[in-house]
Amino acid sequence: APLIRREDYTAPAFWIRTVDLTFDLDPAKTLVINKMAVERNPDQPGASLRLDGEDINLTRVLVDGEPVSFRVENQQLVLDNLPDQPFALEIRTTCAPGKNTQLSGLYTSGGGFFTQCEALGFRRITYFLDRPDVMSVYKVTLKADKLKYPVLLSNGNLVEQGAIDADRHYAVWEDPHPKPCYLFALVAADLVSREQRVRTRLGKEHLLQIFVRAGDLDKTEHAMQSLMASISWDEIRFGLSLDLERFMIVAVSDFNMGAMENKGLNIFNTKFVLANPATATDVDFGNVESVVAHEYFHNWTGNRVTCRDWFQLSLKEGLTVFRDQQFSQDMAGSASARAVKRIEDVRTLRQLQFPEDAGPMAHPVRPDSYMAIDNFYTATVYEKGAEVVRMMHTLVGEAGFAEGMKLYFQRHDGHAVTCDDFAQAIADANPESELTKRLDQFKHWYTQAGTPRVQARGSYSAEHKTYTLHLSQNCAPTAGQPAKLPFVIPVAMGLVAHDGRNLNLHLEGEALPIGTDTVLVLSEPEQTFTFVHVPVEPVPSLLRGFSAPVVLQAELGDDALFTLLTHDKDPFNRWEAAQRLALRRLLQAVSGHGPAELDPRFIQALRGVLRNAELDAAFKELVLTLPSEAYVAEQLDTVDPQRIHTARESLKLQLAKALHEDWIWAWEQHNDCGAYSPDPVSSGRRALANLALSMLCLDGATRHNPIWTGKAFQRFKDANNMTDRLGALGALVNSHADLAPDALSRFHEQFRDEPLVIDKWFTLQAAAPEKDGKVFARAKALMQHPDFTLRTPNRARSLLMALCQMNPAAFHRPDAAGYVFWADRVIEIDSINPQLAARLARALDHWRRLAEPYRTAAREALGRVMAKPDLSDDVREIVTRALQ
Ligand code: HT7
Ligand code: ZN
Numbered sequence: 001a002p003l004i005r006r007e008d009y010t011a012p013a014f015w016i017r018t019v020d021l022t023f024d025l026d027p028a029k030t031l032v033i034n035k036m037a038v039e040r041n042p043d044q045p046g047a048s049l050r051l052d053g054e055d056i057n058l059t060r061v062l063v064d065g066e067p068v069s070f071r072v073e074n075q076q077l078v079l080d081n082l083p084d085q086p087f088a089l090e091i092r093t094t095c096a097p098g099k100n101t102q103l104s105g106l107y108t109s110g111g112g113f114f115t116q117c118e119a120l121g122f123r124r125i126t127y128f129l130d131r132p133d134v135m136s137v138y139k140v141t142l143k144a145d146k147l148k149y150p151v152l153l154s155n156g157n158l159v160e161q162g163a164i165d166a167d168r169h170y171a172v173w174e175d176p177h178p179k180p181c182y183l184f185a186l187v188a189a190d191l192v193s194r195e196q197r198v199r200t201r202l203g204k205e206h207l208l209q210i211f212v213r214a215g216d217l218d219k220t221e222h223a224m225q226s227l228m229a230s231i232s233w234d235e236i237r238f239g240l241s242l243d244l245e246r247f248m249i250v251a252v253s254d255f256n257m258g259a260m261e262n263k264g265l266n267i268f269n270t271k272f273v274l275a276n277p278a279t280a281t282d283v284d285f286g287n288v289e290s291v292v293a294h295e296y297f298h299n300w301t302g303n304r305v306t307c308r309d310w311f312q313l314s315l316k317e318g319l320t321v322f323r324d325q326q327f328s329q330d331m332a333g334s335a336s337a338r339a340v341k342r343i344e345d346v347r348t349l350r351q352l353q354f355p356e357d358a359g360p361m362a363h364p365v366r367p368d369s370y371m372a373i374d375n376f377y378t379a380t381v382y383e384k385g386a387e388v389v390r391m392m393h394t395l396v397g398e399a400g401f402a403e404g405m406k407l408y409f410q411r412h413d414g415h416a417v418t419c420d421d422f423a424q425a426i427a428d429a430n431p432e433s434e435l436t437k438r439l440d441q442f443k444h445w446y447t448q449a450g451t452p453r454v455q456a457r458g459s460y461s462a463e464h465k466t467y468t469l470h471l472s473q474n475c476a477p478t479a480g481q482p483a484k485l486p487f488v489i490p491v492a493m494g495l496v497a498h499d500g501r502n503l504n505l506h507l508e509g510e511a512l513p514i515g516t517d518t519v520l521v522l523s524e525p526e527q528t529f530t531f532v533h534v535p536v537e538p539v540p541s542l543l544r545g546f547s548a549p550v551v552l553q554a555e556l557g558d559d560a561l562f563t564l565l566t567h568d569k570d571p572f573n574r575w576e577a578a579q580r581l582a583l584r585r586l587l588q589a590v591s592g593h594g595p596a597e598l599d600p601r602f603i604q605a606l607r608g609v610l611r612n613a614e615l616d617a618a619f620k621e622l623v624l625t626l627p628s629e630a631y632v633a634e635q636l637d638t639v640d641p642q643r644i645h646t647a648r649e650s651l652k653l654q655l656a657k658a659l660h661e662d663w664i665w666a667w668e669q670h671n672d673c674g675a676y677s678p679d680p681v682s683s684g685r686r687a688l689a690n691l692a693l694s695m696l697c698l699d700g701a702t703r704h705n706p707i708w709t710g711k712a713f714q715r716f717k718d719a720n721n722m723t724d725r726l727g728a729l730g731a732l733v734n735s736h737a738d739l740a741p742d743a744l745s746r747f748h749e750q751f752r753d754e755p756l757v758i759d760k761w762f763t764l765q766a767a768a769p770e771k772d773g774k775v776f777a778r779a780k781a782l783m784q785h786p787d788f789t790l791r792t793p794n795r796a797r798s799l800l801m802a803l804c805q806m807n808p809a810a811f812h813r814p815d816a817a818g819y820v821f822w823a824d825r826v827i828e829i830d831s832i833n834p835q836l837a838a839r840l841a842r843a844l845d846h847w848r849r850l851a852e853p854y855r856t857a858a859r860e861a862l863g864r865v866m867a868k869p870d871l872s873d874d875v876r877e878i879v880t881r882a883l884q
Contacts, residue, residue: 001873003369006311012129013047015039016136017086019181021126025144025188027098027108032056034093034126036136039086049079051127052120053093055105058127060092077127091127100124101791101832109254110213112149112189114267116260119310119373122181132180132307133416142188143170149188151211155179155263157245175263177243178414180306185262187211187250194220198228201235206242210273211250219274222285222678223249226292233293233327238405240300249273249292253755254792256835257377259291261298268295271756271794277676277721279757282683284722289331294324305409308416310373314365314446315419317377318385322393325386337680339545339571340618346546346572349387351630353379353549354451358634359845360881362449362478366419371877374835380449387549388445392426394490394519394547395435395442403429419446434488434521441523442488449478452487454522456554460537466508467495467534472526473550479884489522492547492570495531495538498559500567502541506533516569517544539563544570556580562605571619578609578623582651586632589647590640598651603658610662617670618684621691626652629808633846640851645809649769656699663699667692676721683723690727697735709737716743726760733768758787759798766802770809779803779810780821790829793836800825804843811843812850816857819844823861826875827868834872841865841878859883 017037024031038049054075061070061077064087071078077091100107105124106115115121123130140154146169152161156175163169191211199205208227210220227249234240244264255269272291275284301323302316325345329338356362356379363376365385370376393401404426411425423443427436435442452475460467471491475484494517495503506513508530520529539560543552556564564577581602588594609615609623629648633639656663670689673682693712700708709732716728729747732740744765751757766779782788782799790796804811804822811818822843830837847858865871866879 001371001876003371004373005369006309006367009309009311011041011043012131012134013041013044014049014082014129015041016129016134018139019136020139020141022141023106023143023186025097025113025142025149027113028096029094030097030106030113032093032095032126034091034128036089036091037086038082038089040082040084045084049082049089051077051079051091052123052130053077053127054120054123055100056093056095056124056126058091058093060090062088062090064088065090075123093126095125102835103254103256103793103833104835106186107254109252110189112187112191112252113144114187114189114250114252114254115185115262116256116267117184117262118182118260119377120182122184125184128181130181131309132182133309135178135180135306135414135416137178138173138175138184140173140175140184140186141170142173142186143168144188148190151187151189151191151193153185153187153211153248153250153265155183155185155265177263177303179263179303180416183261183263183303183306185260185265185267187265187267189250190214191250192217194224196224196228198231200231200241202241204241206231206244207246209246209248211248212270212274213251216251216270216274219276219279222275222280223273223288223292226289227296229289229331230293230296230327233330234297234300234323237326237330238300238323238402240409243299243304247296249295253794256793256833259295261295261302263299263303266295268292269794271759274756277678279722279751279754281723281726281760282678282686284756285678285683286328290324290328293327294320297323297327300409304414305412306416308418310370310376311366311368312418313373313376314381314385314388315417315422317382318365318387319389319422321382321386322389325390332680334616334680336571336616336619337684339575340616340622340680340684342545342572343575343619343622345383349379349383349549350634351628353383354551355630355634355846356380357384357449357451357478358476360479360848360884361842361845361878364447364449366446368480371880372834372838372872372874374874375838375877384549391445391488391490391548392423392435392442394492395488395521396426396430396433400430400433401426419443434490438488438521438523441486444485444487448475448484448487449481450475450484452484452489452548452550454489454491454543454548454550454552456540456542456552458538458540460534462537465532465534467531467538467540469493469520469529469531469540470526471520471522471529473522474525479881486523486525487548487550489548489550491520491522491542492517492544493520494518494541494544494569495534496541496563496567496569497536497538498563499536500563502567502569503534503536503538505531508532519547541568541570541573543573543576545572546576558584558601562601565605565623566608575619575623578606579627581605583627583632583635586627586644586647586651587635589651590632590636590643596650598654598658603655606655607659607662610659610666616681616684617688618680620666621684621687624655624688624691626655633808633849637849638851639846639849641808641812641854642814645770652695653698653702656695657702659695660699663692663695667696671715673724686721686723686727690724690731693728694731694734697731697737701735701737706738709735709739712737713739713743717746722757726764730764733764736768736771736774752787755792755794759794762788762795762798763802763806766799766810767806768810770807773813775807775810776803776813776818790825790832793833796829796836797839800840801843804840812854814853816853816861819857819861823864826865830868830872830875831870834874837872838874838878841875841882845878845882847882 020035022033104121142152152171154173160172251273259268407429408425502516561577670685696708719725
C-alpha cells in the first residue's frame, strides 16, 4: 500500500449530512441499507464521489431513488456526474460478521454482534466517506432474532422498539449530535445491565448503563463508580457536562484495544470494565478507573471536537490521556498518592515511549506519513502526546489551562480540527505566558521525533554564594529528520542542601526569592541560570515531577543522589535518585566493570526508605523495585539481554539477602489489610507486602529453605482478594519454587470459568524470570493448552506479549528459537487479525542494537515474516521500517 502523507490533506468533495442505516443482523449474511443525504462541497465542482468500502458485497446503488452507473476500484465505489444540488444516495451491501476475525467493522463475539469503527472500520460495514472530517447525524434501525439478541443498542436515544414477527424484533436509535463515522456503534447481544440514574450540576437527569454477560454483573460496581466520578470531575475541573440522556458502556471479550469512545455507547474490552476483589488485582481496579474515565472524557475531547484527519490523532488521544492522568491523580487524593501515580505514568512512558522514539518506529506526536493508521495508536501519540499537553499546562498554569480549554470549545465545538488549533487556543487564552511567547518553537514537540537529552552542569562559588546552572539540549537524528531544532523545555527544579534543607531560590537579576521550587524554561541549545544568596553548595533537583519528556544527564555523584533520595521535597525526584543509584550499579554489573557486590551504603539507603515511618508503602515499593531489564537495555548501545537478566537477577537476590530482616518486617507490618478496598493506602500496603514476600521466597529458594515458600503457598490459598492471591502465586512461580506447579494447577481449577483470570495464569507463566530455558519451553507448550486461542486478542497477548515483550531473557535465546517462534506466530496471526499481528511484530523493533548472535538471528526472522505472501499492510509497515 502507498504511504499516506499529512501534507496531502484536502477537504472532502462531498458532505454527508444525515445517515439512515438499517441492519438485518445475521452472522452469516447481514444486510445493511444505508440512506444518506449528500451535498457537494462547492469548492470542488465536478468532482466524483469516492466512497470507501472493504470486504463488503455491493447489491444496489440509487441516487434520488434511481439506479445509476458506478465503478468499484481500489476498494472505493466511484460515482461520477453527480448533481450540484443535495441528493439522496442509497447503498445496499451485505457482510459476514461471523467471519470477521479482524475485529474491525461489524463482528461477532460470544454469540453477539459488536462494532469497532476507529480508525477505518466503518468502511467494512457500508460504503462511506470514511474520514473524521465528514460529520453526520445518524438514525439506526436494528433487526435481529429476539431470543439470541434481546438487547439492541446504538448511539444516542432509543426512539422506538417492538416485534417484527414471532422470532424477530427491532429497535430504532437516533443520535442528535453530528459525528464522524468512526464513532458509530451497534451492539446486539444477550446482555444484562447495571443501571444508575444521576443528576449533573446542570440539573439534568441521565441514565448510566453498563451491559455485560449474565454472571458478570457483580463485577460492574467499580466501573459504575468510576463513571460517576468522571462525570463530576469533568464538570468541576473543566465545566464539561454530559450531553446525552443515556450513557452506555458495553463489555466485550474480543477486542483489539482497551476500549472505544463511540458516542453514548462506549464499547470496552472486558479487561477494562470488569473488576471485583476476587478476580481483579489492584492494578486492574486502577486501570478500570482510568480507562472508564478516558473514554468518558473523549465525549468532549474527541467527540464534540474531533480530528480533522488521522495525523491529528494526538489532538484527542494526548489530551484525553492527560485528562485521565489528572483525574486519577485527583482520585488518589494525598500528595504522596499523587506522586505514586505520576511515577507510574513516567515509568510507562520510559518503558514504552522512549524505546519507540529511539527505534525504527520513531515518529512525531503528529506523524507525517503512515501505511496503516492502526500502527500509530502508539505510546508516542498517547503518552508523549499527554506529556506535551502537560508541558502546556505547566507553562500556563492550572487556571490558564482551564481558560484555554474553554476557548478551545468556544471556537471548535462541533468541528474537526488540528493540533495547531488546540495549541493556539491554549496560547491565546494566556497571552502573557511562556507558551504564547514561544508557541511556534513549542510546536516542535508535535513535529520532531526523538527524545531530547538535557545536560546539566552546576558550579558553586562559596566566595560569591552563587550557584550557576548550565543547561544544554540536543536530540539525536531520527529517520527523515537528520537535524533537530531546539525544543521549549520546562525544567521544574529546586536546590537541596546536603543537610536536607530545600533552599530558597533567588535568580540573579530578580528582586525577590521565589520559594523553594521554580520552572526554568530551556529554549536555546545552551542556557545559563545563576542563583544568588545560596548559603551552601547545593545539589540540584532537576526536572521535578518529570516536567518534560527528556533524558536528563545531570552527572550527579552518589553523594548527591543519596542527598536527593533522603531529602528532596519532590517525591518524584526521591524515587528518581534511587533509580539512578540502582541503574548505575546495574550497568556496572552488566559491563563487568565494577563490583558485582552491592555496596553497604546503597543497601543502607534502601533500608532507610523501607523502614521510614513517614513514607507510604506504595512509594516504598516503587523505590525498592529495581529498574526493569527493558529500561537497562535502553541505556546501552549494544544489548545482550542475557547479561542484563543475569545482572539484574543477581542484584535482586543481593537485595533479598541483605535486607532479609527488613523484608520480614515489611511483610509482617503490611500483610493484613483487612476487608478489601482498592484505595491507594491499602493497595500500596498490598504491593509492598507482595514485594517482601517475593524477596523472601527468592532468598529462601537459594538456601533451599522452604519456610517462605510454604508461607506463600498458604497465603495463596487463604487470600481474600486477587492481588494477594496472585502476589503469592507470583512469589512461588518467580522463585521457581517446588510448590509452584501445584499452586498453578489449583489456580486454574479455581478460576477456569473466569477468562480474565485465566489470562493472568498464562501471563504469569510466560513472564516468569527465565531459568535454564524452562520458561520459554513452558510458554511454547502452553500454546497447546485447551484454553489457548489466537483468536481472542486478550488471550493471545496474555501469552505472546508476555513472552516476547515482557520477558527478554526467555525470548532472546542464543539458539534463536524465540525468534523462530515469534515469526511463526506473527505469520499465523496475520491471516487472522493483522492489527494484533502488527503489535506482536514490534517485539523485534530493536534488533539492530542486539549483540551477536541475537542480531543476525533476529534479522533472519524479520526476513521470514517479510516474505509471507499476502502480508497485511499493518505488519508490512512494521517489518519494513525495522529492516530499513
Ligand atoms: N480511541 C480508541 C481507539 C481504538 C482503536 C484503534 C484502532 C483499532 C482498534 C481500536 N479500539 C479502540 C481507544 C482510545 O484511545 O480511547
Ligand atoms: Zn483515547
